[in-house]
Amino acid sequence: xxxSASAGDIDRRLLxxxxxxxxxxxxxxxxxxxxxxxxxxxFLRDDVELPEVSQLEVIRYFSVLSQLNFSIxxxxxxxxxxxxxxxxxxxxxxxxxxxxADIHPLQPDETVQGAIRLLKDLQDDLGEITGLPGVSLAPxxxxxxxxxxxxxxxxxxxxxxxxxxxxxxxxxxxxxxNPASAAMAGLEVVTVRSDDQGNVDVExxxxxxxxxxxxxxxxxxSTLGLFEPNILELTKIIHDVGGLVYADGANxxxxxxxxxxxxxxxxxxxxxxxxxxxxxxxxxxxxxxxVMVTDELAKFLPKPVAExxxxxxxxxxxxxxxxxxxxxxGSFSIAARAYAYIKALGLEGLQSVSENAIISANYxxxxxxxxxxxxxxxxxxxxxxxxxxxxxxxxxxxxxxAKRLLDFGIHAPTMYFxxxxxxxxxVEPTESESKETLDHFIAVMRQIxxxxxxxxxxxxxxxxxxxxxxxxxxxxARKPVLRWxxxx
Amino acid sequence: MDPEDLKYSxxxxxxxxxxxxxxxxxxxxxxxxxxxxxxxxxPEAGTDVAQFAKFGEIESVKAVSDLFSPVGxxxxxxxxxxxxxxxxxxxxxxxxxxxxxxxxxxxxxxDELMDSATYQxxxx
Numbered sequence: 001x002x003x004s005a006s007a008g009d010i011d012r013r014l015l016x017x018x019x020x021x022x023x024x025x026x027x028x029x030x031x032x033x034x035x036x037x038x039x040x041x042x043f044l045r046d047d048v049e050l051p052e053v054s055q056l057e058v059i060r061y062f063s064v065l066s067q068l069n070f071s072i073x074x075x076x077x078x079x080x081x082x083x084x085x086x087x088x089x090x091x092x093x094x095x096x097x098x099x100x101a102d103i104h105p106l107q108p109d110e111t112v113q114g115a116i117r118l119l120k121d122l123q124d125d126l127g128e129i130t131g132l133p134g135v136s137l138a139p140x141x142x143x144x145x146x147x148x149x150x151x152x153x154x155x156x157x158x159x160x161x162x163x164x165x166x167x168x169x170x171x172x173x174x175x176x177x178n179p180a181s182a183a184m185a186g187l188e189v190v191t192v193r194s195d196d197q198g199n200v201d202v203e204x205x206x207x208x209x210x211x212x213x214x215x216x217x218x219x220x221x222s223t224l225g226l227f228e229p230n231i232l233e234l235t236k237i238i239h240d241v242g243g244l245v246y247a248d249g250a251n252x253x254x255x256x257x258x259x260x261x262x263x264x265x266x267x268x269x270x271x272x273x274x275x276x277x278x279x280x281x282x283x284x285x286x287x288x289x290x291v292m293v294t295d296e297l298a299k300f301l302p303k304p305v306a307e308x309x310x311x312x313x314x315x316x317x318x319x320x321x322x323x324x325x326x327x328x329x330g331s332f333s334i335a336a337r338a339y340a341y342i343k344a345l346g347l348e349g350l351q352s353v354s355e356n357a358i359i360s361a362n363y364x365x366x367x368x369x370x371x372x373x374x375x376x377x378x379x380x381x382x383x384x385x386x387x388x389x390x391x392x393x394x395x396x397x398x399x400x401x402a403k404r405l406l407d408f409g410i411h412a413p414t415m416y417f418x419x420x421x422x423x424x425x426x427v428e429p430t431e432s433e434s435k436e437t438l439d440h441f442i443a444v445m446r447q448i449x450x451x452x453x454x455x456x457x458x459x460x461x462x463x464x465x466x467x468x469x470x471x472x473x474x475x476x477a478r479k480p481v482l483r484w485x486x487x488x
Numbered sequence: 489m490d491p492e493d494l495k496y497s498x499x500x501x502x503x504x505x506x507x508x509x510x511x512x513x514x515x516x517x518x519x520x521x522x523x524x525x526x527x528x529x530x531p532e533a534g535t536d537v538a539q540f541a542k543f544g545e546i547e548s549v550k551a552v553s554d555l556f557s558p559v560g561x562x563x564x565x566x567x568x569x570x571x572x573x574x575x576x577x578x579x580x581x582x583x584x585x586x587x588x589x590x591x592x593x594x595x596x597x598x599d600e601l602m603d604s605a606t607y608q609x610x611x612x
Binding site: 399415416419422473474477478 | 547549
């Protein structure tokens with residue numbers, strides 16, 4: 001047999017396929033305690049196949065896999081709505097300091113005063129940034145922040161003896177988590193239309209708002225990357241019928257130091273620290289979705305809330321708290337990273353974060369608008385929603401363009417969202433990228449548009465040069481293979 | 489071209505009448521816009537559905553969408569082929585890819601629907 005030379009090839013075998021019976025990665029020391037029989041071993045299985053490999057084989061397997069990853073540290077990643085901005089490494093360094101990393105959530109408050117002070121300072125900063133001073137860092141993700149916010153709205157209405165409010169009004173452009181969170185919180189979801197400018201249809205909202213309205217959930221800026229010019233009227237409509245306004249702060253990175261949500265009439269919001277405040281996400285996070293409220297609603301916040309008392313800091317339970325929404329204090333190490341980011345930038349720095357994010361998105365929009373349709377023909381905020389409708393008429397869909405971008409080392413934009421835009425390609429460059437990177441992306445997008453006419457197979461069959469090419473997503477979804485078997 | 493003997497809704501569903509039984513499916517435009525259909529969720533036979541009300545969900549590689557019944561009445565049959573092998577919705581949306589059969593409550597409901605030429609015009 002001849003072995004072909006191919007040093008650049010990737011060993012594609014799964015860990016199970018490398019398994020050799022009896023091989024070990026680690027040898028346990030002799031047991032120095034008496035063996036115990038389990039009282040009932042009937043629930044133990046012996047039919048589970050596990051890989052038997054050496055430590056070096058495990059290291060190689062996962063090292064190679066990690067190098068296949070497409071990440072913000074290796075590639076431009078304009079994934080709209082997800083805000084894949086640079087995660088400064090100093091944030092990781094700070095959160096790994098022993099005083100922050102080597103503490104336990106059940107330690108007495110007096111032994112972790114610095115950590116609780118960090119939470120309190122972060123609460124204060126988020127309250128200042130959003131104009132909503134009551135803050136709980138407990139929610140572990142954006143959707144849990146939404147859920148906590150809706151529980152607060154319900155607790156508020158109940159406390160007013162106004163428990164007949166059962167409806168959440170959600171725009172048709174909303175992220176799917178909004179109606180899902182509302183349903184989880186026991187609310188009925190009613191959809192308000194967008195108008196032809198991509199704004200919430202004011203008259204439609206007026207028709208839908210009534211004495212049953214518990215809360216109106218609005219993403220600011222919207223999922224189309226647009227600022228709502230009628231925001232003050234929208235919040236007034238809801239307040240006039242006794243409802244509360246919930247702002248989905250997923251796009252807060254466009255507003256830092258520019259607009260306070262509280263000044264717009266928002267009562268409750270959440271922010272995704274893993275987007276706006278540069279903490280890691282993608283590949284599982286962990287996320288963090290603090291919830292911010294007006295002074296009036298602060299007594300309903302989920303516990304714990306860090307508070308300053310005369311001689312130090314404590315973790316407290318607000319007077320009419322909706323309770324715990326997870327085991328402990330939220331994602332503490334993520335809070336530490338966000339704290340580092342905010343303190344490093346300061347107010348002026350945060351303001352230029354948003355300004356640069358907005359300028360970058362508008363630069364891309366202006367340079368591509370002759371080739372790609374826009375979801376809304378106006379200045380955008382931190383992201384621009386392109387539509388590949390012109391390209392689709394020429395035989396290439398948004399999906400094909402997204403796949404072709406991979407050949408140029410650019411992560412695909414968010415596709416087919418928001419769902420009210422045909423062939424949506426949602427591009428969010430973030431403030432982190434240089435003008436050279438933006439120009440490269442623009443040039444690639446223009447070249448792909450040319451290829452549709454000159455060499456369409458380049459686009460239709462993309463990607464060409466990655467470890468895996470076009471995947472059969474339909475078969476993967478229709479006939480999923482979820483367990484390894486030797487026959488595969 | 490969509491078959492001329494069918495009626496169409498603006499939500500891209502079609503109706504084929506056979507006596508007072510309305511066969512319902514999604515249009516070619518709908519299945520092309522959705523992309524490869526991977527899952528279809530339909531109600532049990534015997535449930536009632538109102539005209540233009542949601543009766544199920546269709547999931548493609550792109551997104552999950554609600555299915556709206558172009559007619560109201562009792563659902564007398566659901567297409568097991570569509571739930572077992574969702575690809576039939578892509579392959580034959582006007583044939584083996586039908587979704588439900590509804591015993592029509594009121595024939596005047598059909599006046600609320602479009603003929604094929606009018607439906608085609610809405611797609612331009």
